[in-house]
Amino acid sequence: MESIKVQGVSKRFTTKKGSVQALNSIDLAIEDKEFVTILGTSGCGKSTLLRIIGGLETASEGHVMCHGSQVTGPGPDRGMVFQQYSLFPWMTIQKNVEFGLKEKGVNKTKRIEIAKQYIDLVGLKGFEDLYPKNLSGGMQQRTALARGLANNPDVLLLDEPFGALDMQTREVMQELLLKVWQTSPKTIVMVTHDIEEAILLANRVVVMSARPGKIKDIIDVDLGKQRDYNTRLTEKFLEYKRQASNLIRTESMKVM
Amino acid sequence: MENQKIKIGTIEASQLSEEKAAPQVKTVSILKKVQRQFVPQKSISKRSAFLMGVLAFVFLILAWSVVTYTGIVDPLFAPSPSATLQEAVRMMTSGFWTDIGVTVMRVMLGFAVALLVALPIGIFVGAYAPVAAFFEPVFSFVRYMPASAFIPLFIFWIGIGEKEKIAIIILGSLPQLILMIANNIRNVESSLIEVSYTLGTTPINVLWKVILPKSIPDIMNTIRIVLGWAWTYVIVAEMVGASSGIGYTILQAQRTMKVDSIFVGILILGLIGLICDSVLIMLNKRLFPWSTNER
Numbered sequence: 279m280e281s282i283k284v285q286g287v288s289k290r291f292t293t294k295k296g297s298v299q300a301l302n303s304i305d306l307a308i309e310d311k312e313f314v315t316i317l318g319t320s321g322c323g324k325s326t327l328l329r330i331i332g333g334l335e336t337a338s339e340g341h342v343m344c345h346g347s348q349v350t351g352p353g354p355d356r357g358m359v360f361q362q363y364s365l366f367p368w369m370t371i372q373k374n375v376e377f378g379l380k381e382k383g384v385n386k387t388k389r390i391e392i393a394k395q396y397i398d399l400v401g402l403k404g405f406e407d408l409y410p411k412n413l414s415g416g417m418q419q420r421t422a423l424a425r426g427l428a429n430n431p432d433v434l435l436l437d438e439p440f441g442a443l444d445m446q447t448r449e450v451m452q453e454l455l456l457k458v459w460q461t462s463p464k465t466i467v468m469v470t471h472d473i474e475e476a477i478l479l480a481n482r483v484v485v486m487s488a489r490p491g492k493i494k495d496i497i498d499v500d501l502g503k504q505r506d507y508n509t510r511l512t513e514k515f516l517e518y519k520r521q522a523s524n525l526i527r528t529e530s531m532k533v534m
Numbered sequence: 535m536e537n538q539k540i541k542i543g544t545i546e547a548s549q550l551s552e553e554k555a556a557p558q559v560k561t562v563s564i565l566k567k568v569q570r571q572f573v574p575q576k577s578i579s580k581r582s583a584f585l586m587g588v589l590a591f592v593f594l595i596l597a598w599s600v601v602t603y604t605g606i607v608d609p610l611f612a613p614s615p616s617a618t619l620q621e622a623v624r625m626m627t628s629g630f631w632t633d634i635g636v637t638v639m640r641v642m643l644g645f646a647v648a649l650l651v652a653l654p655i656g657i658f659v660g661a662y663a664p665v666a667a668f669f670e671p672v673f674s675f676v677r678y679m680p681a682s683a684f685i686p687l688f689i690f691w692i693g694i695g696e697k698e699k700i701a702i703i704i705l706g707s708l709p710q711l712i713l714m715i716a717n718n719i720r721n722v723e724s725s726l727i728e729v730s731y732t733l734g735t736t737p738i739n740v741l742w743k744v745i746l747p748k749s750i751p752d753i754m755n756t757i758r759i760v761l762g763w764a765w766t767y768v769i770v771a772e773m774v775g776a777s778s779g780i781g782y783t784i785l786q787a788q789r790t791m792k793v794d795s796i797f798v799g800i801l802i803l804g805l806i807g808l809i810c811d812s813v814l815i816m817l818n819k820r821l822f823p824w825s826t827n828e829r
């Protein structure tokens with residue numbers, strides 16, 4: 279069954295300085311429990327597409343269906359993690375992760391238990407009672423991930439979640455996300471401009487072209503379910519990388 | 535090989551100079567220490583900051599002492615620190631306390647009323663565009679009418695009693711509070727609001743579950759700043775048609791040419807302000823340890 283269906287979505291931003299066609303008739307169907315990455319150069323409309331799926335932005339044309347019903351606004355069925363972490367600074371790590379569960383009306387003991395479980399999963403055991411400002415960027419992003427996962431949304435939308443992290447931390451986070459998805463599969467749509475990240479994590483890589491944002495190509499990534507750091511070094515991976523790089527390069531040239 | 539030898543040589547040389555020219559090294563390191571403090575935007579230790587603050591006061595008192603004790607300035611125009619202190623003691627024992635109390639009460643009462651009204655309006659103006667569209671132009675207009683200009687009108691309307699003083703404080707602080715609190719609310723990052731929507735918060739609940747908790751330290755800071763302004767309004771009000779208060783005392787002192795009393799009055803105002811400010815800053819730090827704001 280399809281989890282997300284984007285149908286003929288276009289988006290035009292009108293500002294005082296003029297208007298920008300950010301997206302142009304996007305059609306995309308995402309299967310249940312599929313991991314899809316959206317790859318494209320910066321400014322090509324990736325965030326806009328994700329935000330329309332999340333219901334944070336409305337499409338100028340077309341619409342998005344989520345599990346058969348039309349998206350009209352944001353909701354807990356589509357959890358989101360942003361690049362800038364967006365943790366609630368007045369709450370401890372524990373309370374941050376509990377937030378969505380509390381909104382759902384999950385009782386306190388159950389809430390604490392579930393939050394602990396996800397804090398554990400992202401490797402933040404022992405940091406429960408700290409405030410976000412006392413954590414490193416990587417740890418803050420892990421908290422944001424735990425918060426999104428603990429709420430158990432049908433779809434998890436990630437907008438360059440590791441974009442602000444250093445190389446090493448980013449790789450650790452990618453493996454963490456892989457592990458999470460392997461142990462408890464769910465529909466994940468992740469935006470990135472990092473080609474390796476896009477291939478390593480995805481079942482399918484959606485490559486976008488710039489101005490106006492269109493789907494240029496979709497690469498089916500057949501690397502199996504069990505992937506890890508070493509997958510990057512395989513012949514197959516490099517072949518996908520070559521393919522994606524070529525697609526991206528022609529796009530970057532156009533923009534410049 | 536050559537290179538290595540040279541390296542070893544310099545290490546030996548530096549070690550030698552450290553041992554032999556110890557005092558010189560020490561002065562250099564103090565200079566270096568000072569230099570290290572003067573880096574743009576770099577913070578210094580709490581102790582150094584405190585010492586620097588005290589140092590500024592010491593310089594101020596020193597300069598004051600020099601111009602008064604040496605007779606550069608006629609005591610008629612500026613009393614010496616000791617004369618001022620004497621006058622302060624005299625005033626305190628002859629009823630100035632009640633004047634201080636009266637002024638503090640006026641400020642607190644007027645400010646409390648203004649805050650009580652400004653909090654809900656400011657929050658709604660900041661959160662809801664229609665409310666902002668309604669209130670903001672009016673308060674932006676009122677803000678530019680100095681509260682002191684209303685004194686004659688208020689005396690005409692309500693007389694020269696307590697009510698008039700308090701009304702001036704309210705009129706002065708209310709628009710400032712509303713507009714600044716509204717800005718504190720608006721400054722909450724939209725990403726926090728958006729992420730809470732994707733976690734299931736409704737637009738109605740997001741105000742008190744996300745926006746308010748995030749902005750409370752900033753609102754406290756606004757309160758601190760506007761309270762400082764409220765002090766200037768009360769003094770002006772007390773200088774026009776009053777029979778008690780610090781402002782009244784200062785004006786009386788001018789009529790009898792008692793410059794030392796004026797000094798005491800002004801210094802007391804500064805002191806009370808400093809105490810209020812410090813208490814509010816400390817309170818903010820204590821209540822909101824999570825806050826990333828520096829002040």
Ligand SMILES: Nc1ncnc2c1ncn2[C@@H]1O[C@H](COP(=O)(O)OP(=O)(O)O)[C@@H](O)[C@H]1O
Pocket residue numbers: 291292293298299300318319320321322323324325326327
């Ligand atoms: N709120 C907005 N108002 C006006 N223009 C916008 C807005 N959001 C995005 N855009 C424009 O739409 C285009 C796509 O932006 P975005 O989706 O953020 O790109 P990406 O995430 O791929 O870097 C850009 O040209 C950007 O300037």
Ligand SMILES: [Mg+2]
Pocket residue numbers: 324325326438
């Ligand atoms: Mg983006």
